[in-house]
Amino acid sequence: MNMDIRRIGILTGGGDCPGLNAVIRAVVYKASEYGWDVLGIMYGWKGMLDASAVPLKKEDVKDILPLGGTMIKTSRTNPYKVEGGEKRVLENAGKMGIDCLVAVGGEDTLGVANKLTKAGLKCVGVPKTIDNDLGATDYTFGYQTAVQIATDAMDRLHTTAKSHDRVLVCEIMGRHAGWMTTDAGTAADAHWIYIPETRGSVGDCCNMLKERYARGDRYAIIAVAEGAEFSDLDIKAAAASTDAFGHVRLGGLAETLAKEVERRTGFETRHVVLGHTQRGGSPIAYDRILATRLGYKAAEMIRDGQFAMMSSLRGERIEAVPIEEAVKALKTVPPEYFKMAETFFR
Numbered sequence: 004m005n006m007d008i009r010r011i012g013i014l015t016g017g018g019d020c021p022g023l024n025a026v027i028r029a030v031v032y033k034a035s036e037y038g039w040d041v042l043g044i045m046y047g048w049k050g051m052l053d054a055s056a057v058p059l060k061k062e063d064v065k066d067i068l069p070l071g072g073t074m075i076k077t078s079r080t081n082p083y084k085v086e087g088g089e090k091r092v093l094e095n096a097g098k099m100g101i102d103c104l105v106a107v108g109g110e111d112t113l114g115v116a117n118k119l120t121k122a123g124l125k126c127v128g129v130p131k132t133i134d135n136d137l138g139a140t141d142y143t144f145g146y147q148t149a150v151q152i153a154t155d156a157m158d159r160l161h162t163t164a165k166s167h168d169r170v171l172v173c174e175i176m177g178r179h180a181g182w183m184t185t186d187a188g189t190a191a192d193a194h195w196i197y198i199p200e201t202r203g204s205v206g207d208c209c210n211m212l213k214e215r216y217a218r219g220d221r222y223a224i225i226a227v228a229e230g231a232e233f234s235d236l237d238i239k240a241a242a243a244s245t246d247a248f249g250h251v252r253l254g255g256l257a258e259t260l261a262k263e264v265e266r267r268t269g270f271e272t273r274h275v276v277l278g279h280t281q282r283g284g285s286p287i288a289y290d291r292i293l294a295t296r297l298g299y300k301a302a303e304m305i306r307d308g309q310f311a312m313m314s315s316l317r318g319e320r321i322e323a324v325p326i327e328e329a330v331k332a333l334k335t336v337p338p339e340y341f342k343m344a345e346t347f348f349r
């Protein structure tokens with residue numbers, strides 16, 4: 004047992020994700036077992052800049068397991084983009100008596116945790132993102148819930164598309180990685196899938212649609228990742244603004260793609276943007292359990308003095324891996340994985 008720990012903080016950063024509350028609950032329960040106080044830092048790294056926190060006891064988290072969102076809120080604040088941000092975070096950690104901080108987030112949030120550990124604040128990480136694009140873990144919690152939501156949505160699109168002889172283009176979240184689109188597209192039997200990694204051809208898809216309609220299958224579902232790029236069409240998602248980590252706000256690409264498909268084929272083509280529907284609501288059982296296991300392990304890592312480490316799913320096991328390894332490079336869909344999905348394009 005690490006005797007230097009009396010109080011820990013926990014924060015959730017970046018986009019919310021089904022299962023965040025399950026992590027918070029697991030950390031609070033384990034901390035109580037070890038006799039530590041827990042502070043819930045409000046709004047991610049913003050709460051560390053503002054010294055804004057609430058005490059969390061078992062009583063406070065006892066009913067939150069099935070709830071979506073995060074009870075301690077989140078933001079995309081980056082303390083390294085704020086003048087004197089690092090110093091303020093370190094000073095506030097001292098003022099609040101935080102001996103170690105659990106950062107629950109994706110590459111941005113964990114990248115900050117990694118830097119702060121080097122600057123003297125002990126941190127451990129828990130991998131979160133519906134995009135599943137974080138390195139050093141097989142899956143992030145929240146991902147399977149988001150895939151299920153997208154699959155259910157596309158299942159519904161099949162019947163309405165078929166009734167109206169329409170092509171329906173479904174836009175799925177996923178900035179740089181097409182995991183959700185590949186998996187949900189495969190699970191929902193989409194007829195074509197576009198992801199950022201492959202730069203697919205609109206012409207090939209339109210040829211497939213013409214063949215499909217000619218043989219009597221007069222409808223189709225196209226799954227497209229919000230960050231997809233194309234080999235024969237220069238459509239980039241509308242970049243209205245960027246966040247503190249420099250990411251553009253995506254969304255809207257499906258509309259342009261649908262218009263282009265209709266123009267090239269003459270088939271009525273509409274679009275649907277799933278957007279934040281994929282992040283909201285209750286986590287499925289798998290994510291409740293994965294989030295609980297990852298939070299439980301994070302507390303054990305603090306107990307064992309494993310700082311600058313992240314709890315991670317490796318096969319069936321939960322292990323501690325360096326945060327550095329997780330944030331080194333984005334985990335994208337390997338070509339051979341996408342090849343299997345392509346087998347079912349028709």
Ligand code: F6P
Nearest residue numbers: 018132133134176177178252253
């Ligand atoms: O990183 C998760 C994610 O849901 C991405 O798939 C998406 O591009 C982004 O967040 C949207 O973030 P926001 O809600 O801040 O616009």
